[in-house]
Structures are given as C-alpha cells and as structure tokens.
Amino acid sequence: MRGKFCVIGGGSMIGSTLVDHLVADPEVESVRVLDAFFADDNRGNLADALATGKVDLVEGDIRNREQLREHLAGMDGVFNLAAVMSLDGAGKNEWMWTVNADGFFNIVDVARELGIPRVVTSSSAAVYGELPSDELCREDVPLRPSTVYGATKAACEMLASAYSASQGVSTAVLRYGVVYGPRLHRRAKSSLVISDVIDALLRGERPTVIGDGTQVCDWVYVGDVARANIAAMQSDSTGEVFNVGTGGRRTVAEVIDVIYRLLGVDGQPPIFEPAPEGVRYNQNIMSPEKSEQILGFRAETSLEEGIVAQIKFQRSQLSTQS
Numbered sequence: 001m002r003g004k005f006c007v008i009g010g011g012s013m014i015g016s017t018l019v020d021h022l023v024a025d026p027e028v029e030s031v032r033v034l035d036a037f038f039a040d041d042n043r044g045n046l047a048d049a050l051a052t053g054k055v056d057l058v059e060g061d062i063r064n065r066e067q068l069r070e071h072l073a074g075m076d077g078v079f080n081l082a083a084v085m086s087l088d089g090a091g092k093n094e095w096m097w098t099v100n101a102d103g104f105f106n107i108v109d110v111a112r113e114l115g116i117p118r119v120v121t122s123s124s125a126a127v128y129g130e131l132p133s134d135e136l137c138r139e140d141v142p143l144r145p146s147t148v149y150g151a152t153k154a155a156c157e158m159l160a161s162a163y164s165a166s167q168g169v170s171t172a173v174l175r176y177g178v179v180y181g182p183r184l185h186r187r188a189k190s191s192l193v194i195s196d197v198i199d200a201l202l203r204g205e206r207p208t209v210i211g212d213g214t215q216v217c218d219w220v221y222v223g224d225v226a227r228a229n230i231a232a233m234q235s236d237s238t239g240e241v242f243n244v245g246t247g248g249r250r251t252v253a254e255v256i257d258v259i260y261r262l263l264g265v266d267g268q269p270p271i272f273e274p275a276p277e278g279v280r281y282n283q284n285i286m287s288p289e290k291s292e293q294i295l296g297f298r299a300e301t302s303l304e305e306g307i308v309a310q311i312k313f314q315r316s317q318l319s320t321q322s
C-alpha cells in the first residue's frame, strides 16, 4: 500500500499491531503515530516499529484541532484507533463523548480541510446493543446501543457516513468483536477474561472470572483486526461499515478451557464472581459475510493460535518484571 499514513491511537494494542503491519509493507513510505499516551505503558508497544526508522511518534490529543491540523498534514490516509471506554458509571459519560465523538468529528473535519482522501475508523459490536444472542448481527440491522460507549461509536459511524456522502472524505468504519492478543492491557474490561486467566495461571494462582462462564463473545485476534484495517484503507468502498469478527460463538467457559489446556493446568478451576452493577458483556456475534465480499477480509487466526501468542507475550512480560 503506497503512501504516508497516520495511526491515531497508535500506542494501543490494535494501533501498535497495525503499525507493525504497515512498517512491514515496503510500499508504505512512512507511518506517523499520534497518541495522547494516556494508557501508562503504551509506548513500549511501539519499540520494534520505532527501531525500523520508518515511524515518527507525536504526542497529541484528538480533542485539539490545532494539533490534528499540524500532524495530519500531508497524509494519504488516517487510521483512527483512539477512544476511551468506561463501564464505571455516569461520571465518565462526558469524557467518553468528548474523546470518542467530538474527537472523531475533529479528525474527519480536519481531514476534509486538509484534503486527506481516506479515513478508516474503529467502531465496536457495542453499537448493536443487546440483540438476541442466537442472532448473527449483520451490518444493516438498526443500531440500538445500550451503553454510552456504544452510543459514542454509533455517533462516529453517522459522521463517517455523512463525510463520505457530502464532505469529500472517503471513510470506512470497522466494527470489532472482542479483540485479544499480545499487548492486551489489564484494564481492557471487555477482554479481561483472557489476560486475567493467563496471568493468574502463569503466577500459579487461581483465576477469578466475572460472570458465570456462559456469556458468548465474538473473539477476534488483534493481527486479524490489523489486516482488516489495511484492507479497509485499500478498498474502493466509501461510507461503508464492516463487521470485523469471526462469526464464531465461544463461551467464556470454553475460552478458559482452551487456556487451561494450552498451559497444561489441571485443577484450580476459576472462581466465578457476579458482574458488578452496570457491567455488561457484549455478546454480539457478527456476520463476517460483508467484509469477506467487499474487503476480501476474513479472520484467519484460530482461538487456539491466538491464545498461544498471547500466552507467549504475557510470559515474556512476567519474566521482564521478575
């Protein structure tokens, strides 16, 4: 893929993995990472990419249009991964709105001003709300988000549609399932199960899991999500929304079984604890059909392969800590 690209929120698990994929493409001229680096240990995610000399890193906040104007100038495309999520109650609602929705407005509007042709942005299965769990979510069902985070993402989707239709910025929106893999940080509540269980077992402790194990999720590996972003940037589609999931239905208990098996742990079953008030797991399973047909994207990493990679990462983290 030819050109200069900016990855906003590029310090994140998904953003930094995308940066690794971009620098590996000889046609990509340069990659700029713009991140506020609010998440404490994010910079380390970019160590390998920075060592290639193809990446420059700027600290910036998407709520600040001046910074966006300065740092997005000259880009051929922008990937937006920056967002905040909290399930901790209404006190964080305004923060989520100003970062996720106002911040995305700034990005697409500055892209319009600067004549940047394409913006790919990250949405979530949370926009669907709580659909019956036996239903596969297709992109064209009405959106009924049940969390403020989901609503901020739905608002971004509407903006992306409008900027494609009438403002000269071609957009693609990617709705991710529950993303896991190396660099998943411990505050990622939606994917907490995998990193927490691996962490406890590696330390020889008994894991605690929120819920009763019966929740289903569409777990999707971070490397696949990075590939979906690149496919979306290259696509001729405009103003479209794509699911990025596997379409597979695995319960939390099944995922935990896989981790136990891969770590060779027998015994010490997890302690299941009721979810705190207001914490909702996204149980939406997404149809992969449209992204396969239009983007040519299909998630390829099996849960087992993905968990092996995550175990390897967490093991290396533990050994550098000790």
Ligand SMILES: NC(=O)c1ccc[n+]([C@@H]2O[C@H](COP(=O)([O-])OP(=O)(O)OC[C@H]3O[C@@H](n4cnc5c(N)ncnc54)[C@H](O)[C@@H]3O)[C@@H](O)[C@H]2O)c1
Residues within 6 Å of the ligand: 008, 009, 010, 011, 012, 013, 014, 015, 034, 035, 036, 037, 038, 039, 042, 060, 061, 062, 063, 080, 081, 082, 083, 084, 085, 099, 103, 122, 123, 124, 125, 175, 176, 177, 178, 179, 180, 188, 190, 191
């Ligand atoms: N992880 C998942 O399971 C999942 C699922 C669905 C959607 N998503 C979306 O994918 C994207 C990346 O998710 P993730 O889990 O890899 O990372 P994350 O959500 O943990 O991190 C987001 C990044 O955005 C940056 N950021 C936050 N506020 C900012 C601001 N005001 N200005 C600039 N940067 C800011 C943070 O420093 C961080 O690097 C997010 O948009 C998220 O909403 C993630």
